[in-house]
Amino acid sequence: MGASKVTSMHVAHLAGVSQSAVSRVFTPGASVSKKTIEKVRKAADELGYRPNVLARAMVSGKSGIIGLVVAYLNNQFYPEVLEKLTNVLQERGYHVLVFLASHAAGNIDRVVEEILDFQVDGIIAASVALSSDLSARCQSAGVPMVLFNRVQDDPSMSTVTSDNIAGGRKAAEFLLAGGHKKVGYIAGWEGASTQRDREAGFRAGLQEAGVTLHAREVGNFVTEQTQEATRRMFASDPPDALFVANDHMALAVMDTLRFELGLSVPGDVSVIGYDDVTAAAWPTYNLTTVRQPANRMVAETVDIILRKIEDAEARPRRVEIDGPLIIRGSARLPGGWKK
Structure with missing residues (x-):
């Protein structure tokens, strides 16, 4: 074909099918026979043809792309969730575009505006807070959104x-049971709803037992700031x-306590975290932690976003999934409790 761009018309001619048949082969969920798929795929491979996803989106109104916004990836929980979300969405015929957005003022709004330019079918925002203006902008663009691991007061937001x-x-x-x-x-x-709610639940549990919080510091989900907070x-x-x-943060706390301050965990200090990332189970940390049920959270998120894509009138949903306390060795084991 020389330097000229290969088009679906070229593929159709070589495969001996119509141009619309080529389009259906490369459209997720479209009805097409196995024989036609084989002929079109073979011709496309020979010609080096790749479909223009964004052009198809302009024609069909559907790109087959979900935009995923994450605030950071240094927390192990989010790369693991990103992999799970990508795998599940791909199984359902969608592709994922990942965008990083910090908590800096205006940054998240700019990132989501950029995502909308890609004609995405939906947006999943993981640990990201959105302005009410931006939520309304997505709604007016007809792009559904789901917040993952965050909540907002906006009742229209899933x-x-x-x-x-x-x-x-x-x-x-x-x-408290450990004495x-x-x-x-x-x-x-x-500024995170997860932080607010975890602390609220923790303080409520202490208060019900007549115990007040002895000390509080802020680590901001950042390793270096957490180390300073521990000191x-x-x-x-x-x-x-x-x-x-x-x-x-809990892993940073344990490292600071043991290797800098010379304290024993749990001999001198018991430590409990939240998430149950992979490293929590490593013998080095053996961290007692509250598990986020990532598989179930991902399944609910995908179900909500795809249902909303298929039915614009689908009502928003707010899902909270209970996660178990995973008992390991970083916190004193109360009498009668088992790992």
Whole structure:
């Protein structure tokens, strides 16, 4: 074909089928015979043809693309979720475009505006908070959105999270059952609903037992800031137990306690995290943590976004999934409890 661009018309001519048949072969979910698929795929391979997804989106109104916005990937939970979301969506005939958005003012709005330019069929925002103006912009563009691991007050927004309040309460109950009296908490980014709800559940669990929070610091879900928060907390009158708002910070806390401050975990300090990332089960950490049921959260998220793509009138859903406390070795085991 020389330097000229290969088109679907060239593929149709070589395969001996109509141009519309070629289009159907490369359209997810379209009805087409196995024989036609084989002929078109063979011709496309010979010619080096690749369909123009964005051009097809302009014609059909559907791109087969889901935009996924994530705030950061250094927390192990999100690469694992990203893989699960991508696999499930691909099984359903969709592709994923990943966009990174920090918490910086205006950054998330700019990223979502960019996503809309790609004619995506839907948006999944993982641990990202959106302005009400941006939510309305997506709605007016006819692009459904689901918040993953975040909630907002907007009743028109679908959300999927673990039950963060219940998880925080479980952490409090376990530490109190272990006989701890001086209990501390290291918070994540305070603009996050997950941080807010985990702390609220934790404080409620302590309060019901007549115990007040002994110490509190903020790690902002960042390793270096968490290390500093741990140093401040243990500079004087340190706690004997800690609940940390996610595993990413909890691992940094454990490293600081053991290798910098010379403390034993759980001998001197019990530590509980939240997420149950892969590293939590490593013998190095053996972290007791509240598990986010990622598989179920992903399944619910995909179900909601695809249902909304298929039916614009589908009502928004708010899903909270309870996750278990995974008992390992980083927190004192209460009498009668088993790992």
